[in-house]
Amino acid sequence: MRTLLPHLRAHRRPLAAAAALSLVTAATGLAQPLLVRRVIEAVQVAAPVRAAVVAVVVVLVAGSLVGAVQQYLLQRTAEGVVLATRRRLVGRLLRLPVAELDARRTGDLISRVGSDTTLLRAVVTSGLVEVAASAVLAAGAVVAMALVDPVLLAVTLVAVGVGAVAGVAVGRRLRELARASQERVGAMTAAVERALGAVRTLRASGATDREVQAVGRAAEQAYDAGVRAARVQAAISPVVGVAVQGAFVAVLGVGGYRVASGALTVADLVAFILYLFLLVMPLGQLLGAYSQLQLGLGALSRVEEVLALDEEDPGPRGAPTPDAVRPAGAALLELDDVAFSHPGSDRPVLDGVSFRVEPGTRTALVGPSGAGKSTLLGLLERFADPVEGSIRLDGVDLRDLPRAALRARLGYVEQEAPVLAGTLRENLLLAAPRATEAEVAEVLAAVGLSGLAERSPLGLDAQVGEGGVLLSGGERQRLAICRSLLARPELLLLDEPTASLDARNEAALARALDAVQRRSTALVVVAHRLSTVVDADQIVVLEAGRVVGVGRHEELVVSTPLYRELAATQLLVAG
Structure with a gap:
């Protein structure tokens, strides 16, 4: 409950x-039995009943209208609670450290934003307010019943109390099962997301049926968990039903005897039975609301689990950003004995990496797969920090800079070149929302994508499809590069920029990078195809996380056996 109140x-x-x-609805409900008793008493003594009947009708209609307004207000408020929670949750998810996101399944996180937050609606509509209203109505009914006949009240409380205690005990178990059910739903959503993300590969591999079975097993597990929760939730109804029936039978039996003995009038018995209805109905609502509350709190615990995670540290506030005046002897970028290991692993991914990048130069990182090249670019973007050593930009340690200010000076193109669902324009302006049409046209021409905007009558407003599926691999790669170039970074980080390009487009991209470099932008390029970096000002050769050579192509062919081997396998030198 303490976690629910802030929402x-x-x-x-x-x-x-x-x-x-x-409370108004409860008051009208409590007034009705008294008015009915007055009608009965008036009939018994042959007095006028019109005023009493009118009063009953007015109170009944007024209570119904107030109840309808209350339900609308609750529903609207519940939607507001869900909306606010989803915004908080999405804001936290998109600001979590990259390492935290890498450790979690995307589908499960999507499930928390969707189905888990939806259950909060029931907490508001059938939870807190209903619990409070039902409690007030039940308390009022008990007071009125005590005034009518304390003996019948005692009989009622014994029967109803047994059912209420049993219902609460069952409800406590329901929260645990509700959380387990939502976790299974999250696992199923993750399985579906995994399958849809690789649907072409699955069909090409003839693995569609196997994947359908795997998702089906996840759905069956979600079904089993949901059935267990439903079984416990269903147990509440018979418990309440037995208590209600027992209360009515006991009241009718004892009440009939007391009427026969003259201890109670017929009008009082009718009023008491009506109050019994008013007691039983809110108690049933109370137990139902309690079960809904347990379901909602079970889902809320999964939401709170994410909200409790720390966001990525934005860095020191008010820290000075690097200026155009570089300290004497400092390079644009300097790595000094950098070491890095993934959390929980003793195996270093990078070990003692040192090199410098000067303005207006091109540095290439080469080496076999797993050498740590992409990890190094992640450290430059501060997706993680070195465990040892330092990385400096204009002589300032990256850890002393606000992350936003650092990333504003860097351009980063990932190896997979993600393209967001939407239009060409939305993708291009992602890092530079204020770029002009002329600037967009310039970078598109620079990387040979001018024809892309002309391919559709919609121009830059043409859709690219989910994940850029309507574009070729090379077009997605170059679109990602355009996106970074529009932001005019001082340091452009490219992870395998030519991986999806043919020879013609690779040459066009090389010319574009030459033009970028002439604008005094330094480039750090990760490459497996050495033909794209043989003319780099500096080539850093990595092997098993260590620097085994630094120099130009012609120098490394002589001094570094690994580079000579890589160059020979790509026919850049004689074997």
Whole structure:
């Protein structure tokens, strides 16, 4: 409950209004038996009953109208709670450290934003306010029943109390099962997301049926967990039903005897039975609301698990950003004895890496797969920090800079070149939302993508499809490069920029990078195809996380056996 209240705090006014309306509804409900008793008493003595009947009708209609307004207010407030929670959750997810996101399944996180937050709606509509309103109505009914006949009240409380205690005990178990059910739903969503993301590979590999079975097994596990929760939730109804039936039978039996003995009038017995209805109905609602509350709190615990995670540290506030005046002897980028290991692993991914990058130069990182090249670019973007050593930009340690200010000076093109679902324009302006049409046209021409905007009558407003599926691999790669170039970074980081390009487009991209470099932008390029970097100002050769050679192509062919071997396998030198 302590975790739930912060989600409701911003909606306390409409919740308070709904609670006030529920009190009005409860008051009209409690007044009805008294008015009915007055009608019966008037009939017994042959007195006029019109006023009493009118009063019953007015109270009944007024209670119904107030109840309808209250339900609308609750529903609207519940949607507001879900909306606010989803915004908080999405904001936290998109600001989590990259390492934290890498350790979690995307589909499960999507499930928490979707289905888990939806269950919070029931907490508001059938939870807190209903619990409070039902409690008030039940308490009022008990007081009125005590005034009518304390003996019948004692009989009622014994029967109803047994059912209420049993219902609460069952409800406590329901929260645990609800959380387990939502976790299974999250696992199923992750399985579906995994399959849809690789649907072409699955069909080409003839693995569609196997994947359908795997997702089906995840769905069956979600079904089993849901059935277990439903079984416990269903147990509440018969418990309440037995208690209600027992209370009515006991009241009718004892009440009939007391009427026969003259201890109770017929009007009082009718009023008491009506109050019994008013007691039983809110108690049933109370136990139902309690079960809904347990379901919602089970889902809320999964939401809170994410909200409790720390966001990525934005870096020191107010820290000075590097300026155009570089300290004497400092390079644009300097790596000094950098070491890095993944959390929980003793195996170093990088070990003692040192090199410098000067403005207006091109540095290439080469080496076999697993040498640590992409990890090094991640450290430059501060997706993680070195465990030893330092990385400096204009002589300032990256850890002393705000992350946003650092990344504003860097351009980063990932190896997979992700393209977001949407239009060409939305993708191009992602890092530079204020770029002009002329600037967009310039970078498109620079990387040979001018024809892409002309291919559709919609131009730059043409859709690219989910993940850029309507583009070729080379077009996705170059679109990602355009996106970074539009931001005019001082340091451009390219992870395998030519991996999806043919020879013609590779040459076009090489010319574009030459033009970029002439604007005094330094380039750090990760490459397996050495033909794209043989003319780099500096080539850094990595092997098993260590630097085994630094120099130009012609120097490394002589001095570094690994580089000579790589060059020979790509026919750049004689074997």
